[in-house]
Amino acid sequence: MWIVPESAIGGLVDDQSAFDAVEATFAAMAREDAYNFPVVREALGEGRQYGFKSGLDRAGAQLGVKAGGYFPGNSAKGIINHQSTVFLFDPDTGILQAAVGGNLLTALRTAAASSVSIAHLSxxxxxxxxxxxxxxxxxxxxxxxxxxxxxxxxxxxxxxxxxxxxxxxxxxxxxxxxxxxxxxxxxxxxxxxxxxxxxxxxxxxxxxxxxxxxxxxxxxxxxxxxxxxxxxxxxxxxxxxxxxxxxxxxxxxxxxxxxxxxxxxxxxxxxxxxxxxxxxxxxxxxxxxxxxxVGLQDIAVASKAVDLARANGSAIEVAL
CATH class of the missing domain: 3.40.50.720 (NAD(P)-binding Rossmann-like Domain)
Known part of the structure; x- marks a missing residue:
């Protein structure tokens, strides 16, 4: 499997890459080529939230899940409040293919979603x-x-x-x-x-x-x-x-x-x-x-990050 660490994301995925991935995901969802699984979200107390967003894109051959949540006490520790990791699986075999740092990806995919709406609706x-x-x-x-x-x-x-x-x-x-x-x-x-x-x-x-x-x-x-x-x-x-x-x-x-x-x-x-x-x-x-x-946003942008990381040699390959 491949690991793309959080530290590598900033040099891999830019605004345009995220926009393209999210726009294609929304289009696939509307065609019913892709769908999200039910969200799992739990309150941990003291404002903390943890959960899972996942889905399958048949056309893009992408299956995955983002695990993470919101931890409001993190800012006092010098780390961001939103923490997450995206896991990608082979949709044919279920084998884990990649683990991708999801913190910056979450910000990029969320911004991409609003910018897609601005491009098409404003x-x-x-x-x-x-x-x-x-x-x-x-x-x-x-x-x-x-x-x-x-x-x-x-x-x-x-x-x-x-x-x-x-x-x-x-x-x-x-x-x-x-x-x-x-x-x-x-x-x-x-x-x-x-x-x-x-x-x-x-x-x-x-x-x-x-x-x-x-x-x-x-x-x-x-x-x-x-x-x-x-x-x-x-x-x-x-x-x-x-x-x-x-x-x-x-x-x-x-x-x-x-x-x-x-x-x-x-x-x-x-x-x-x-x-x-x-x-x-x-x-x-x-x-x-x-x-x-939606989980498919995270999966699409994480898949893009893996492709870019493998292309430039920053992805880490490990045996699971």
């Missing part, structure tokens, strides 16, 4: 990017988004203003002006909004959003998490990575519980990629992508 003339959240993944989200539209400015809001320095520095490095604003001012300016928080209660409200906005909700992936007001999903045209996860552990769980949205009203983004759904229908339409994070 207005082409979008100029202002709004960021709700300034944690570890926010920089990856922002950088991936900048590849999809000619943004001229980034505005941001965070629960903890003292955490904004990392995001503002990354925006400055990208050569764009940055402004820390209220949620009301963020919604009034932004053409595209990415929410990337771990909040248990909505912060972004329906009243904050103007017509024509695209929102990528990327933080809600567990029962109880919530980033936006349910009324916003009732108003928007809603897309997702996987409908089953969207209504159970994604942002749509709250709108469904309140009877504002049904599963039938939510469209897999792969249908837009494949051309079987038109996506955005007008410049005034509000579109929302509920990015719950």
């Amino acid at each position: 207005r082409p003339d979008s100029k202002v990017l709004g960021m709700v959240g300034a944690g570890h993944q926010s920089v990856f989200q922002m950088r991936a988004a900048l590849r999809q539209r000619k943004f001229e400015k980034v505005v941001a809001w965070n629960y903890h203003p003292d955490m904004m320095d990392r995001l503002s520095a990354a925006v400055a490095e990208a050569g764009l002006p940055f402004e820390e604003v209220s949620l009301e001012h963020l919604g009034a300016q932004a053409d595209v909004i990415i929410t990337i928080t771990s909040s248990p209660a909505a912060s972004l409200m329906d009243a904050h959003i103007r017509p024509g906005t695209h929102i990528a909700c990327m933080g809600t992936d567990t029962i109880g998490k919530q980033e936006v007001e349910p009324a916003l999903l009732a108003r928007a045209t809603v897309f997702t990575d996987e409908v089953a996860q969207s209504i159970s552990i994604g942002e749509a769980q709250h709108a469904v519980a309140e009877g504002l949205v049904t599963a039938d009203a939510i469209t897999p983004i792969g249908a837009v990629i494949n051309g079987t759904h038109k996506g955005r229908s007008s410049a005034e339409e509000v579109t929302l992508f509920d990015g719950t994070g």
